[in-house]
Structure formats: C-alpha cells, structure tokens
Amino acid sequence: MTQALVNVPAKAKRGEVIEIKTLISHPMETGYRHTANGVPIPRDIIHTFVCRYNGEQVFRADLHQAIAANPFITFFTVATESGTIELAWTDDHNETQTQKADIVVE
Amino acid sequence: MRASDRTDTATRRRFLVVAGSLAGGLAGGAGLAPLLGPRPAAATPAMLAAAIREMVGEAPVREGKVTLDLPPLVENGNAVPMTITVDSPMTAADHVKSIHVFNEKNPQPYVATFHLGPRAGKAKVSTRVRLADSQKVVAIAEMSDGSFWSDSVNMIVTLAACVEEGDGAL
Numbered sequence: 001m002t003q004a005l006v007n008v009p010a011k012a013k014r015g016e017v018i019e020i021k022t023l024i025s026h027p028m029e030t031g032y033r034h035t036a037n038g039v040p041i042p043r044d045i046i047h048t049f050v051c052r053y054n055g056e057q058v059f060r061a062d063l064h065q066a067i068a069a070n071p072f073i074t075f076f077t078v079a080t081e082s083g084t085i086e087l088a089w090t091d092d093h094n095e096t097q098t099q100k101a102d103i104v105v106e
Numbered sequence: 107m108r109a110s111d112r113t114d115t116a117t118r119r120r121f122l123v124v125a126g127s128l129a130g131g132l133a134g135g136a137g138l139a140p141l142l143g144p145r146p147a148a149a150t151p152a153m154l155a156a157a158i159r160e161m162v163g164e165a166p167v168r169e170g171k172v173t174l175d176l177p178p179l180v181e182n183g184n185a186v187p188m189t190i191t192v193d194s195p196m197t198a199a200d201h202v203k204s205i206h207v208f209n210e211k212n213p214q215p216y217v218a219t220f221h222l223g224p225r226a227g228k229a230k231v232s233t234r235v236r237l238a239d240s241q242k243v244v245a246i247a248e249m250s251d252g253s254f255w256s257d258s259v260n261m262i263v264t265l266a267a268c269v270e271e272g273d274g275a276l
Contacts, residue, residue, distance in 0.1 A: 017227035017228045018227075030236075032213050053225070056225075058223065058225045058226065059220070059222060059226060060220070060221040061219070061220050061221070061231075061233075062218060062219040063218050064214065064217055064218060065212070065213070065214065065236070066209055066212050066214075066216065066217040066218070066237075067217065067218055067233060067234070067236065068184060068186070068233075068234035068235060068236050068267075069184070069185070071234070072232075072233060072234050073231070073232070073233050074231070074232040074233075075220070075222075075226065075230070075231050076226055076227050076228040076230055077225055077226055077227060078225055078227040
C-alpha cells in the first residue's frame with residue numbers, strides 16, 4: 001500500500017476530546033467495473049480501519065465498496081495519557097499499512 | 107390573445123425545456139454512460155430494509171438523536187462528504203456502540219459501520235462515500251442500552267459513481 005496522511009494533535013490536555021483526521025491513498029476498486037475489453041476488474045478495497053491508543057482499540061470502521069477512493073476518515077477520541085496513537089488500514093490483499101503518531105498529554 | 111400566439115408561446119416554451127434538459131445532460135459529462143456498458147444490478151429498497159433488519163434484528167429503530175449530514179444535491183457521486191453526529195453524552199453508562207450506514211441503490215446496500223465507545227468522547231464521524239444514483243442514505247446508531255436511532259437523507263446525484271468503466275488494460 002502507499003502513503004497515508006494523519007493529523008493527530010501533538011499535545012492535549014488530559015480528558016480533552018481530540019479529532020483525528022486520516023487520509024490514505026487507495027483505489028477502493030469496487031469489483032463492479034470492467035476494462036475497455038470487458039474484463040471485470042477484481043475488487044480491492046480497504047475493508048477495515050482501526051485506531052489503537054496505547055494498544056487499546058478506540059475506534060474501528062468496517063468499510064464497503066460505497067466508500068470513495070482514497071478513504072478519508074475523521075473521528076474523535078479522549079486524550080487520556082501520553083503515548084502512541086496507531087492507525088492501521090487493511091485491504092483485500094490482507095496488507096496492513098500502519099501509521100503511528102505520538103501524543104503528549106499534560 | 108389569438109389562438110396562434112398561444113400555440114407559438116407554448117411551442118417556444120417546450121423547445122426551451124427540451125433544449126435545457128439536453129444541455130443539462132451534456133453538461134453532466136457522462137450523462138449517457140449508464141446507457142452504454144453493462145451495469146451492475148442495483149440494490150433495491152427491499153435489500154436496504156433486509157440489510158437493516160439483519161444488522162438490528164427485531165429491535166425497533168426510532169428516528170432522532172442521529173444527524174446524517176449529506177448535501178441534498180451533488181454533481182459527482184464519486185466522493186460525497188458525509189458526517190454523522192449522534193446526540194450522546196459518551197460516558198461508560200450511556201454511549202454510542204456503533205453507527206451503521208446503508209444506501210438504497212448502490213450495487214450493494216452497505217456503506218460502512220463505525221465502532222465507537224466511551225473513549226470516543228464525541229460521537230461524530232466523517233468520511234466520503236460513493237453514490238451510484240439519486241437515492242436514500244440511512245444512518246443507524248446502536249446505543250449502549252441496546253436502542254437504535256436513525257436519520258435518513260434523500261439525495262440527488264447528477265453524475266453517478268461506479269458506472270464509468272476502467273481504462274487500464276487487464
């Protein structure tokens with residue numbers, strides 16, 4: 001898989017609700033399209049996106065073909081403690097792309 | 107006003123209407139594309155209802171608490187911004203467990219399921235969706251007490267997603 005862009009605040013106050021924005025480059029091929037020669041293009045989508053905060057899952061999304069190419073997902077979480085926020089996307093080839101961001105909670 | 111005048115006006119008006127819709131179709135770019143090429147079978151309102159039943163079971167789904175934010179009219183169905191907000195305190199005792207999104211007329215009725223919990227702090231999720239036709243989109247939130255709440259939006263899509271064929275050689 002390719003590049004992912006994530007936006008996680010570097011600093012937050014304890015208990016603050018922070019927004020996490022993510023964007024990953026992926027065709028999200030539906031499996032319903034054909035080439036010019038009429039050959040079906042196989043399905044290739046990111047079906048699962050998970051956010052773990054210091055190892056604990058805080059958000060998960062199960063995606064289907066109706067999600068646009070280059071999936072953009074934003075959500076919120078509570079800044080509980082300093083540590084690492086890990087974002088992982090898994091596609092139909094069972095390839096997982098992981099992106100990590102550190103957060104300091106005061 | 108003479109009868110012939112009235113006819114002229116009516117004809118002119120009809121001409122403008124036809125010309126306008128033609129221009130609109132052409133401006134829509136691939137407006138004719140759905141007529142060409144094979145098109146996958148679309149989900150139907152019955153499939154939407156069945157998909158929702160499968161997800162929620164026998165529980166009643168009430169309207170309210172959920173706000174599904176989608177533009178009422180979009181030009182391009184390939185990437186439509188969507189935001190779902192659920193009115194919930196998001197505490198350990200009272201929070202949103204998951205948000206399910208369904209559509210009526212894409213080839214299949216599922217859009218996405220978002221799993222939240224008390225650690226979300228705020229029940230608000232945004233993404234971008236594909237819409238193959240003008241249709242109804244439904245968001246259903248499952249609360250920690252087992253209740254289901256929903257909101258729906260009827261949308262108009264001028265250029266549909268999914269219908270244009272790939273150009274890559276395969």
